[in-house]
Amino acid sequence: MRGFSSDEKGFLRWASMNHSPSAHPFLGLSGPWLQTILMVLAFGIFSWTLYRRLGLLRRGKRAKRLDRPLHRMAWTWVYGILQIRQFKYPVAGVLHMIIFFGFLLLLLRSCLLMLEAYFGGVSEVGAVYAWMKDAAALAVFLACLFALFRRVFLRPSRYSDRLLPEHHSGEALVILIWILAILGSDAMFEAAGQALLPAEEGASPVAAGLSGYLEGMGQATLLQVRLSSFWLHNVLVLGLLCYLPLGKHFHVLLALPNVFLANQEPKGKLREAAEAGQAFEDLEQVGVGKLFDLNWKDLLDFLTCTHCGRCTDQCPAYATGAPLSPRAFTLQGRKLAYKSQPIWKQTNGNPDFWESGFSRDGLWSCTTCGACEEACPVMIEYVDKFVDMRRFQMEIGEVPEELQKPLQSLERRGNPFGKARLRAHPFLNSEKVPLVSDAVAGESVGDLYFADSAALYEPRANQAAVAFLELAHLAEHPLGSAWSKEVDSGHDARRFGEEGLFQELRDRNQSWLTSLQPNSVVVTDPHGLNALKYDYSQDLPVLHAVELVELWLQEGRLQVSNHQESIQVSFHDPCYLGRRGGIFEPVRRLISSLPKVELVEMERNRSWSFCCGGGSLNLFREELGQQRMAQYRLAMALETGADLLLTACPYCLLNLEDAAKSSNLQSWLGVQDICEFVLSRVSPENTHEKEGVKA
Ligand code: SF4
Ligand code: SF4
Known part of the structure; x- marks a missing residue:
């Protein structure tokens, strides 16, 4: 291929318009007519399904989620556009980013191809764009192929869920193949175009490469290949649009709004039982018993879930075999919502939430550790929903038996x-x-x-x-x-x-x-x-x-003895200190300031910490999994080879120490509160040597 003179370019533009779908009827209809019919049909179906799906939100209770708009925009930029949470799962994260950004570029291409049906040649907007589009298409193509391979052959464990009877990988596979078909039909449309007419040097390298395979076909056949690829592409794109509100890929439309509308309160703050200005005692109903007792944002969460399974993958209750999977809860909620407002049938009533299949045991198994919320790339919330559901259960007296005594003790x-x-x-x-x-x-x-x-x-x-x-x-x-x-x-x-x-x-x-x-x-x-x-x-x-x-160590108000044995310690981040309270680094600085103490981190540390079983009332509940969370956590600590596991919460201390005793692990791994450990390494006689140190 070579560059063209301006006369040649003019001729080619004319010739290319001549080979455009706008100039040739297909299935007996002219290009503009066929495109108009397809668009009216597609947007009609899409608008109706969207209306029915989003209409669900109107049935939920009120929630205020439009405060601090500038902060929300910045938040959406970081978590919605840059999607920084994706990288906590690097392989899936990179694949997702390639497909997401590649798709944005290709969206422009798809719009141009829709217009091509009306205005011939409009989709050819220059070599630079053609290069970028090809690069994006190639990247998306390879990412989709790898994602397919991963789902079919590698099968990461988080894609299956023992609490979900249906396997959701099937839909993901269909969509991946659908995207590949969109890319393939576009490439074929362009390749046939290039086989019909030479392209300027450097334009659409993928199409140029493919067009070599079409050599030898007659002009009429090439034109038919070009036209059928074009219409296949447009049908696939519009079909995908119609499908979005029906399946898990609804998140393509809802993820950004859901991130924008995410809870902006501090992580440890619970949703109030009564709305502002209303007294708790005056509530007609406390908490959530039925589906539409949830607020509209809770329902939007159900609709937005991507099925990725990160929440369940992080959930300590699920990991230890308890009947709780946050993803299953969300998908069961979604199914119930769709059942009570089908697309093509009349709206039904307000079903009891248990009709979704979510169990009471699941509800009480949650330790409110927040690991699921921390992992979710689209900011779906769990703890507030669970607490609201528990409030209702308390109100109607459906309290697990083992909780009744400690609750009475609290009261008396x-x-x-x-x-x-x-x-x-x-x-x-x-x-x-x-x-x-x-x-x-x-x-x-x-x-x-x-x-x-x-x-x-x-x-x-x-x-x-x-x-x-x-x-x-x-x-x-x-x-x-x-x-x-x-x-x-x-x-x-x-x-x-x-x-x-x-x-x-x-x-x-x-x-x-x-x-x-x-x-x-x-x-x-x-x-x-x-x-x-x-x-x-x-x-x-x-x-x-x-x-x-x-602070005391930093200021020298506490002095630590150098004459101690070297020791390796690991630190268990308590959920309400770390993930909820945001206190991670003071502990690390504290430990690293102690001579001869080496901190060896568990793989799950800081905001990825694994709950030890929860505090206070959780102590009185028999965990429903096959293994206790604290035992699970101890196994993680043992993997580090540390001599001692430190923590900074009385309940973590009780849970972990008890698990070490019951598993006969004490000689392998001691458990101590961090203050006890510091005290054991402080030299009291040296503590106040520094002059001028005053309380
Ligand atoms: S808060 Fe913790 S225990 Fe509860 S569902 Fe989420 S991850 Fe599981
Ligand atoms: S709730 Fe969030 S983390 Fe869990 S499956 Fe859905 S999108 Fe993924």
């Missing part, structure tokens, strides 16, 4: 352990001297230690809390406490759906907190941290112990 005694209210001081050092001063209203309280139930009533958790308070003592950081007034923060009561009980506990704590007016609140329990930050209404700084210990 203010702690889930059923212990009588404390009389003796819970935080004494080895000389029986209190490590915290009793906070008194009207006196300056300074920083206040909020212990929460575990540290007050559970002996092992109390030891860990005492270790922290000893560190505070060594660092000369005075802390007050209202241990005799404290009741449980109510964090888990709320997440198990007992909103009324939570509000009662919160109000009791808030009344003494308000009268004491501390500068800040310090906690050792991440559930307490989350409750005080997001469930309570007073505006107080709340810190977790690890943040302070890291």
Whole structure:
């Protein structure tokens, strides 16, 4: 091929228009007529299906999701367009990105081909575009082929789901083949065009290559190949458009809106049981019992799910064999929604959510760890839905038996352990001297230690809390406490759906907190941290112990002995400290500042941490999987070869230590609270050597 003179170019443009589908009838219809009929049909079907599908949203309850539009746009850019979450699964992520961006370029091409039916030659817009389009088509083609191979032969485990009877790979395969057919028909259309007429050098290299195979065909045959490829391409593109609202590829249209409308509240904050301005006591119905008790955004989540299975892949309940798969929940919800509003039939009523096949055991198996939400590339939310459903179950008295006792204890005694209210001081050092001063209203309280139930009533958790308070003592950081007034923060009561009980506990704590007016609140329990930050209404700084210990080490208020054995430790990120509370790095900095201590990370660390089984009320529930989550987590820690597994939550400590004992793993892997570990490496005699160090 060579470059053309301007006269030659003019002739070729004329000749190319002559070979355009706009100039030749097909199936007895002229190009413009056939295209118009196809478009009217396709857009008619598409509009109706879209109307019916999105009409579902009008049946959901209200939700406010249009606040902070600029922030939402930036968020959509990062998570919707750049899709940074895709790369947490690198192979699938790269494939998805190639197909996504390639498809955007090819969309322009498809639009031009629609116009070609009216205006001959309009699809030939220059060599640069032709190159880009070919590069995109080739990349998408190869990505689709590899994706097909992966689904058929490699079969990543997350594509199947033991709680979903239907296998969803079939639809994905059909769509991949559909895309390949679109690419193939376009390439054939162009190749036949080039075989009919020489193209300018460099234009459409793929078509140029393919046209070699068509040599030897007569002009009439080539024209028929060109026309049939063209119309096949347009039918496939319009057919795909019609199909989108019917299948899982609806996400092609809904992913960006769903990301834009995603929850922008802090991760640990729960949806309120009552709307703003409404009192909880005045609610006619608490929580979600039927499908359309959910709000419109919850329903949009159902419609948007891509079936990718990342949520279920990350779910600790699913991993350990419990009857809970977040993906299955969403797809069952979607199926129920479609059943109650079919495309071509009349709308049905408001079905009970259990008709979807989702089980009560599944509902109660969720630890609210948030791993599913962290993994979902289209920001589908779970915890709020589950808590709303639990609220309804609580309201109608459908409470799992093993939860009834701890809930009663919370109500009567203010702690889930059923212990009588404390009389003796819970935080004494080895000389029986209190490590915290009793906070008194009207006196300056300074920083206040909020212990929460575990540290007050559970002996092992109390030891860990005492270790922290000893560190505070060594660092000369005075802390007050209202241990005799404290009741449980109510964090888990709320997440198990007992909103009324939570509000009662919160109000009791808030009344003494308000009268004491501390500068800040310090906690050792991440559930307490989350409750005080997001469930309570007073505006107080709340810190977790690890943040302070890291600071004390940095400032030299705690000095660590160099004469210790070298040790490798791993760290288990508690869900409500890390994923929910965003506290990851202070712990890492703290550990790396300790001499002769090496941190070896588990594969699932930071926001990918694996829940140990959950806090507070979860302790009283028998897990429904074949294996306990804590045992699963211990196995991950063992793989690192660490000598010691550290954590920073009393419930993680209890769960993991108990799992180590019951699996006889103690001699292989010790479990300790991070404050206990730091205390074991601090040299008390050196602690205050630094001059000028004051509390
Ligand atoms: S919050 Fe955790 S336990 Fe619950 S469904 Fe999600 S991943 Fe599973
Ligand atoms: S909810 Fe999100 S992560 Fe789970 S399958 Fe659907 S799109 Fe994937």
